[in-house]
Amino acid sequence: MKGLLLAFLAVLVLGVGAVLLPRDAGKPQAVPFSEAARSEALSSTETLLDSASLLESTDTVTLLTSQARALLTPSSPSAPNTPSASPSSSAAQDRPTRAGFVSALSASASRRLADAANADGGMARLLAAVGTAQLLESSRLAATWGLPVPATPAEASTAPTQPPSCPASPGTATTAPTPGTAPTTADLPAALAAVVSSEQESIYAYQVALTRLDAKASATAATWLARHQQLLRGAEAQGRLHCIATPAREAGYRLPATFAAKPGLALGSMESSSLTAYADLVALSEGETRQWAIDGLVDAAKRSQAWGAPVGPFPGLSIDNSALPPLPSGTPSP
Incomplete structure (x- = not known):
């Protein structure tokens, strides 16, 4: 009898132990x-x-x-602050x-x-x-x-999927910030309004520039004017997709003082300033709209570079290099 009791207790302990053991003990957490x-x-x-x-x-x-x-x-x-991957070593790397x-x-x-x-x-x-x-x-x-x-990736499309049913009386259009600056309100309507405003100003600038550029540059400007018109229609379509009333088109815009003497340089600066609006839209949107914004960011960066306006290592972002952490020792430096 005593032997049977001891055996029963052993089975009970093992059973309880199995129940008490965490099912996922030792299993690493999934990385976001x-x-x-x-x-x-x-x-x-x-x-x-x-x-x-x-x-x-x-x-x-x-x-x-x-x-x-x-x-x-x-x-x-929004992203976790965790240690980065260890730096790669080029000691045994063949010359590429x-x-x-x-x-x-x-x-x-x-x-x-x-x-x-x-x-x-x-x-x-x-x-x-x-x-x-x-x-x-x-x-x-x-x-x-x-x-x-x-x-390179395909250009941004201009026609989103069929928009949902929107309220009968959409709200007043969001006021867009000055092109090249971040929206004062960090939300989708403000970011989309900034893109629409930027495209409207770009269209006006390219229309004026056509009469001031040489033949070769004028042909390029004409092509990109048509592209900006497509992008504006695309941005307005994105507004309809989200039931957002975008800014109305204006009759004219104030151009930079350098525009008359150096229209190509001014166009490059304008293209470069539009990068901020597209980068903000990337951050504040998702799905189809975000992909459209990513394509638009790449588009604008290409045009900026073509006009001679450098876009740097972070197109659309204002990052102070002096505030960035140093690379680990052993990583090549410029």
Whole structure:
């Protein structure tokens, strides 16, 4: 009898122990998508930085260094503040080829832009900016080195899906901020209003510039005028998609003082200022509208660069390099 009792107690203890043991003990927590995308972007950028240093591409090293420093810690409160990936080492790395580096840089750009479509707001804006700058840099290097220019994303579409039923009397249009500045209210209506206002001003500027540019530049301006008209229709369609009343078109706009003497330079500056509006829309939207904003950001950055206006390592973002954390020791520096 005593033996049976001891056996019963043993079974009971084992049973209770099995119940008390946590089912997921030792199982690692799932990493949020935004943090995983940031960490992967950092690792990829550090690897590219190693290669750019071996290729002695100084401007590219400077750009990638700034991006890696920004990716060390999230710039958005919506993304977790966790340690970054360890820096890559170039000690045993073979010297990369120019063609291989351009391809890798373009692939990284595409991945950053794809991840921006699904990340949290602030991280989405940072990834979109990093991806856009890397895309432009891969095209610049390809042209400089006489290589095929990498494929770039398609231009932003102008017709969203059929809008839902909206209230019979939509509210008054949101007042847009001055182009190139962030909206005073951080919400979707204000961000979309800023994009609409920016496109309206760009259309007016390009119409005026057509009579002041030489034949070659005028042909380019005419093409991009048509593009801005498409983008404005697209932005207004996005407003209808979300039942947002966008700003009405105005008869004219005040142009920069340099416009008469240097219209091309002024157009480049205007294109560059529109990057902020598109970057804010990336952060404050999601789904189809965010993808449209990402495509618009890339579009505007290309036009800025074509007019000679530099967009830097973070198109659409105002980031103070001096405030960024230093790279870990052993990481190449410019």
